[in-house]
Structure formats: structure tokens, C-alpha cells
Amino acid sequence: MVSLKDIAKQAGASPSTVSFVLNGKEKEMRISSPMAEKIKEVARKEGYQPNRVAVSLRTGKSKIIGLMVDTIAGSFFASLARIIESEADAFGYKIIYCSTGNDVVKGKELIRTLHQSHVDGYLIIPTAGMESDINKLMEAKKPVVLMDSYFAGTTVPYVLVNNFDGVSKGITHLINKGYKKICFVCNDIPLIQMKERIRGYTQTLQENNIEVNKQLILETKYGGKREEVVNEIASFLAATKPQAVMFAANYLGVYGLESIKQLQLKIPEDIAVVCFDDHEIFNLHHPGITSVKQPAEEIAKVAIDILMGEMKVKKKSKQQQLQLEATIIERSST
Amino acid sequence: MVSLKDIAKQAGASPSTVSFVLNGKEKEMRISSPMAEKIKEVARKEGYQPNRVAVSLRTGKSKIIGLMVDTIAGSFFASLARIIESEADAFGYKIIYCSTGNDVVKGKELIRTLHQSHVDGYLIIPTAGMESDINKLMEAKKPVVLMDSYFAGTTVPYVLVNNFDGVSKGITHLINKGYKKICFVCNDIPLIQMKERIRGYTQTLQENNIEVNKQLILETKYGGKREEVVNEIASFLAATKPQAVMFAANYLGVYGLESIKQLQLKIPEDIAVVCFDDHEIFNLHHPGITSVKQPAEEIAKVAIDILMGEMKVKKKSKQQQLQLEATIIERSST
């Protein structure tokens, strides 16, 4: 690899002069234009590329953003990742992905690794138990933006869908279609977004003068085996016999469809279905499954914007904590 | 951040001594055990973590592997990524993901960025036009392993499914079920794996004494809009009226199911379906779609193994270029 020193030697200049010129400080450092031209010429000819590791060591900046997610396989992540990558690229930043696999210990380790690797900023989809680590990052003045969830009462910036309103839209849609006995299937993730979704369910029913029956809420174990969850949902639906069901997450919807298939129920005749968070499968399924779609692209864009503000790459956004609107996609399941 | 120098000061030793001890070279450098213990004690107490950037600059090693894929959203990638990450972790390596979005220019840029970031090794799912860049990496003696595809006639190590045999298994399965008029839907990616899949189709038919009719092969444009491809497949199937169809990639299968839905054909009564490369949707679909599953986990493991061999982290694998067996998953579509 050709180094700055090599360029200096070839151009008959000192390394400092070369650095000034190639970093656009020739005016400021009053380098003569013949000298500057010579240096640029040599650098171009030799295809000089600065050693990012050296730059990072000296400047303390890596131009890299760490993106931590629970699982890299999810479809929500997939839609986020593409946008985040291209948005970051526009600011000259690269992304390092890593997944915690919903393992707190691994999450802590990863934060440490990213920290050691001197990433300039963090985009995190937090899992339970990460609050303290994230607070440490904040104390260390590291730019952090959370996505998909957040911790109540902190000043950590976040961007996520309005979970309460999203579920409310789904439930309202069902009520408007005439369904009264509506089940809700969620999981036991101890994060705020799930609480919000449950609140969206109960409160919307109340507002429509429908009595809330706790028996109609199923809280499945998060991380449970697919088969077990499918069976759990099946027996729940068999026992409660609702007119409609709303699933609180797309994977629950996918599992739920399997349960419904098992029970040989017809959608929407025997049971209407709505799911929070869209999935390709819902579109392809026969009949199509009505779902509440998260504004993934917008979330990604806003998150990067806030982060760039924190990193002083652009001017700071006024709003650091916000919830974006979900939209309902009507298909044939309701 | 606490640095090696700080530890040295606190322990009353020189930075070099601290470095020796913390890198397990105390014997070799005959550091006295009281001194060594003191240093370890201080390092532990202060929670010292070496600055990876500095280490990387000095040693030229980053303990990072670059993983380049065409798109991060694909399900094949999702299954690969998890395994690759955990396998690499076992060797103390981290993964940087990046996606080319099937853009040759972006791919070239990314290789340069990774190179500048001093990644120790490359795992690449190559796209058309990357051959020269990959050859350059090989010339520079960089450890590279290709996945999912390869370039004929080069010595670049690769791991992928046996595409020929995989398709052959699918077609054989259809023939055994009694289907004779079998269509094949593929795309125009100019990569070897697609050629192999087409060869798998034609050759298997021939071996079973079924005449190959070029009219029964549809080559869709890769990267075409979903709707257009769906319509293209629909009119193709309407025109050819086959007893069975095999799709050469899982996204084609997904699109194809939509086409079939459009045509209001019943699976498998009106048309039997097999797809190369499994997808969650095929399991959930009613009826389930028979597919040929790639051994994604094995591919990931073997790729990492070869790469570690190249990087001299473990002893070199004997075989550097290999194709793994696909397995057929029988569902109700055939």
C-alpha cells in the first residue's frame, strides 16, 4: 500500500504538506498552488488511499456507525438496514452490523467491542437488560439513537413507530367491520413497545364500550420454540373462540396463521385476522392478511438524521425522541 | 479510556512490560511473577481494554472479516449471517457486513473501503463483474472465500451448494411423480450457478428420455420489478400450460405463486410446483411448496473454516473449492 510518506517523497514535499493539501487545507496553510497541484497529481497517479486505521487512531474518528440489532434475520431489520446503509453513506459513514441474538451478555460484549473499535455512533434496537450499558454510553457522551423501543424516563434519543396508535388502528378497523369479540396475542418481552401495544388493545376496546376480558389476551413466551408457540396459540383460539384476533408482532402473525390452519378455521369467515407489523407472507397468503405497517424507511431516515446531529455532522435535530405513524394495509382477512 | 500507559504508571512498570504480560509473553520475556501479578491486578481493577485501532495499526491485523453480499434482505443471507457470526466469534473475529445491492461500482468501492479498514479476510457472495476485483485481492494475498457462486478457472476458494444436483433432485422428483411437461423459470444473472441450474434441468430431462423444449424455459430479467416479473411468469405459464414448474430461485418461486394465484390455477391439481432454495413462505403456503433446500449452515461453517485456514488461524483445509449437497423438502405442491 502506498502511504502518505511515499507521496511526499515522490512530490518532493514533507508529509505534513501532503496531508494539508489532500485534506483541502491548502488555503488555510498557504501551500503554493504549484506545490499543491504536484501533490494532487502524484496522489492521483499512485492511487493513494489514506490508511483509515491510522486516521482513526490519530483523529479518534472512524467514520463508522455500529448498528446493533436483536436478530439480523427479521424482516423489519431487513427493511431498516438497506435505508440506513444508504443514508449513512450519504454522510460518508459506513455501518458495522452486529446482532445480540437477544442475549444480554452478548449485547454488553458487543457494545464493548464497538467501543474499542472506536465507532463514532451507535444505532441500537435495544433488548431487555441493556439499559445500564446504554446509559453508560450516554454518560461517555457517545452519540446513540435507539430504534423500535426505548427506556422510559431517560434522555436517550429514540425513533419508533407509535405502537399504541398502531394497535389502536388495527382494533378500530376490526370494530368498524363489526367484530366484537376480539382476541389479542402478544409476547412477554419486558420492553415498553409491547406494553404500549397491549395498552392500545385495551384502551381502544374501552373507548368503543367493549368490555375488556383478560382471558382474551394471550401472552406467549418470547423465544419459545415455534411449534410450542403455534400450539399455544391454537389451543388459546380454540378455547376463546373469538370473532377476530390481532397479533402483536409479525412473527406471531406467521405462527398464528399456522395455528389457524391447524384448527381448520376459515379466514375471515370463521375468524378475522389483523397483525401488527407487516410481512411479505401476509401479502402472499390466501387470503391476504390485513396488517399495520411500520414506517421502516422513515424510522431509518429519522434515526440517521438524529444521529448525525448528535455527531455534529449536521445541525442538531430539534426533536430527539419521536414516534411515527403506522398505516393500516387492508387485505382480505377482515 | 484507560490506556496501557496508565496501567504501566500505576503498576510501576514500563509500557513494554505491561504489553508483554497482558499478551501472555511473561515467560518468554522472563517477567518476574510478582511484577506480572501486579500488572494483571491493576489491569483488571481498571478494566483495561486495549485500543483495537492502535493494535490494528501496529500489527496490521484487525480481527475483522468483511462479509459482502448482494442484498442483506434475502432469506438465504439471513440464515448464513447468524452462523457466520457465531463461527467467526469462536475464533475471536468480528464481522462487518456490507451489501452491494447488485451494483458493480458499489461493490468495487466496498472492497476498497474494507481494504482500507484493514479487514483480515473477505467472505464474498460475488455479483457479476466483480471477478477482476477479486483477482486483485488474491494477488495481494488477501484471504478470500466466495459463497453461493464462483468464477470458473480461478483458484479462488469457494463454497456453495451443488446447483446442478439440486435442480436435478427437484426435476427427478417431479418426473417420479409422473409429471412430463415441466417448465423451468430462471433469471438472466450471468453467473455460473444459474448456468448450472439450467444444466440441471435440461440434463435431467434428457437422462429421463424427455425431450427438452426451449420454449418451456423462461429467463426473467434479474432486478426487474416485482409486478412485471409476476405478469411475465403468468403469461408464460398460460401460454405453455405445463403439468409442473420448477423455479430456479426462491424469490422466483414467491413471485410465481402470485402468478399462479392470478391464473386461478390449483396447486398441485392444475400445476405442480417445486422451487430451488427454500423460503419460510413455502412452508406456510397452502398447500406447502416442495423445495430444494440449500445447506446454508454448512456453507457458512465450511466457508469460515476455509477462511481461517487461509488466515493461518487454523491449519489449512485440504479442500478449498467445494460444493455441498442440497436436500429436497417434500410438501404438498407435488
Added chain:
DNA sequence: ATCATTTGCAAAATCGATTTAGTAAAACTA
């Protein structure tokens, strides 16, 4: 003509580790 500025660049310090070369003191040898 003399002193003060400005110009144009180079020297050297720095980031935080690793690694080679060097060096007192202790131990051993003859």
C-alpha cells in the same frame, strides 16, 4: 537600511499499542 510581517513549507509531537534492541544488576564461571 532596518525591523516587523507574511509566506511557504518542514520538523516534531501525537494517537496507543507492539516489538526490537539495549542495559543495569545479579548470578555464575574460571
Added chain:
DNA sequence: TAGTTTTACTAAATCGATTTTGCAAATGAT
């Protein structure tokens, strides 16, 4: 006891950039 070897470290060079300080030569002011 003088010379050699071993022990137990430390000093300094190094990786490749950035950035502060320094310093002749040219220019300007009086």
C-alpha cells in the same frame, strides 16, 4: 576477582496518519 552469562526489565523505534510549532526567506513598513 575479573569476566561472562543470565535475569528482569526499560528505552526507543514503529505502524501511518494529523496537527502544532518552528523557521528560513520573501515582502512590507518606516
